[in-house]
Amino acid sequence: MPTPSTPSTPSDHASFSLWRIAVPAFGPSLLFGLGEGAILPIVPLTARDLGASVPIAALMVALIGIGSLLSNIPASLITMRWGERWAIVAAGVWSGLGMLLCVGTSHLGLFAAGCFMVGMSQAVYNLARQSYMTEAVPLAYRARALSTLGGVMRIGMFGGPFLAAAAVHAFGLAAAYWVGIAAVLGAALVGARIPDLEAPPPATGQAAPASTTILSTLRDHRRVFLTLGLGVLLVSAxxxxxxxxxxxxxxxLALAPSTASLVYGLAGGVDMLVFYPAGKVMDHKGRRWVAVPSMLIMGLAMLMMPLTSGVTTLLLAALAIGFGNGIGSGMIMTIGADHSPRHGRAHFLGVWRLMSDIGSSSGPALLSFLAASLSLGAGIAVTGLIAFTAAAVLAYWIPR
Incomplete structure (x- = not known):
């Protein structure tokens, strides 16, 4: 198997501080999350105003995910060609243009194109940001850095709807998109200030490595993709x-919508509180100390949820799901970074993120199918069993 990322030296560890790079490293993620979070609840409402049916309005939201899924490989090519910094800038600008198209058109087809553009930018941004942090941060801090990267993005996604709600209340539905545009363009501006990364030199006495392609990356790292990649697909589902x-x-359970929203919000709050401690555990103890418990906790909570019968028991199960998901923040990015080669890293991460997005698309589709053919409780229970399978795959294949 090809050699994973080269470990950093002790001198790198001594001089490095996450706090010192906090604004350039995590600022764009916070702003990008705010931008996307601001428009996501508004997209189906705008589609309905443009005359879309309920299923078509739901499709408009799905187009963002589809745009991201289909753009992972192109994102790797863009990052390899232009570098991480300019890929981050381009992603912010392209997302802003997509949102501008959404707010400036009365044609449903053009609105759909704008949603797809937002998804495309999401793929480019996420890949470039992960690639940059993997190279810029010493190995001893990698899990903390990538967990914080994922956690900050979630904070932005959590806060974005509240900013949008205030803007919509004051200025109307279109104001949510202007909040989103301002946020993603702000992410591009902050991203433009981060320093460029220099290409890693070849090892002493070795010739420069041959250029990589997507096909050569698939061939050289097929064992990782077929083992840990399967685990990543299951985790994402x-x-x-x-x-x-x-x-x-x-x-x-026939709970009021306000109660359901409160339960969901509390689970999201727990999710956002534990990302940094989990990253620290991964750095000090190893990746499996967090990856495996994350899936076991989520799987157990999923199996218990069909047994809940009221607000209290549902809240307990939801909080457990939030905790399990929260400690896994940055887990997929960290494992991918550990196995990515220094030369051709963007190609590897493009395939890695593609597998993750395939899982993210397949999970809800499987839940929907099982709920329709069997029952909702059976669908949730099967999802819990998938989480246990993911835990087993990760426990076996994550290097000790």
């Missing part, structure tokens, strides 16, 4: 399903 599980089961 569980994580994506959790977003539907809580509100759907709350509706099944």
């Amino acid at each position: 569980v994580r994506a399903s959790r977003q539907a599980v809580i509100p759907l089961w709350a509706d099944h």
Whole structure:
């Protein structure tokens, strides 16, 4: 198997501080998350105003995820060609243009194109940011850095809807998109100030490595993709399903929408509180100390959820799901970074993120199919079993 990322030296560890790079490293992620969080609840409402049916309005939201899924490989090519810094800048500008198209058109087809552009920018941004942090941060701090990167993005996604709600209340539905545009362009401006990374030199006495392609990356790292990559796909399926599980089961219990929203919000709050401690554990103890418990906790909570019968028991299960998901913040990025080669890293991460997005798309689809063919409770329970399978795959294949 090809050699993973080269470890950093002790001198790198002594001089490095996450706090010193906080604004350039995590500022764009916070702003990008705010921008996307601001528009996501508004997209289906805008589509309905443009005459879309309920299923078509839901499709407009799905187009953002589809745009990201289909753009992972192109994102790796863009990052390899232009570098991480300019890929981050381009992603912010392209997202802003997509949101501008959404707010400036009365044609549903053009609105759909704008949503797709937002998804495309998401793929480019996420890949470039992960690639940059993997190279810029010493190995001893990698999990903390990438967990914080994921956690800050979640904070932005959590806060974005509240900013949008205030703007919509004051200025109307279109104001949410202007909040989003300002945030993603702000992310591009902050991203433009981060220093460029220099290409790693070849080892002493070795010739410069041959250029990589997507096909050569798939060939050289096929064992990683077929083992840990499968685990990543399963983890992403569980994580994506959790977003539907809580509100759907709350509706099944005939809880008021406000109660369901409160339960979902509290689970999200727990999710955002534990990302840094989890990253520290991964750095000091190893990746499996967090990856495996994350999936076991989520799996157990999913299996318990169909047994809940009221607000209290549902809240306990939801909080457990939030905690399990929260400690896994940055886990997929960290494992991918550990196995990515220094030369051709963007190609590797493009495939890695593609597998993650396939899982994110498949999880809710499987839940929907099982709920329709069997029952919602059976669908949630199967999702819990998938989480246990993911834990087993990660426990076996993550290097000790």
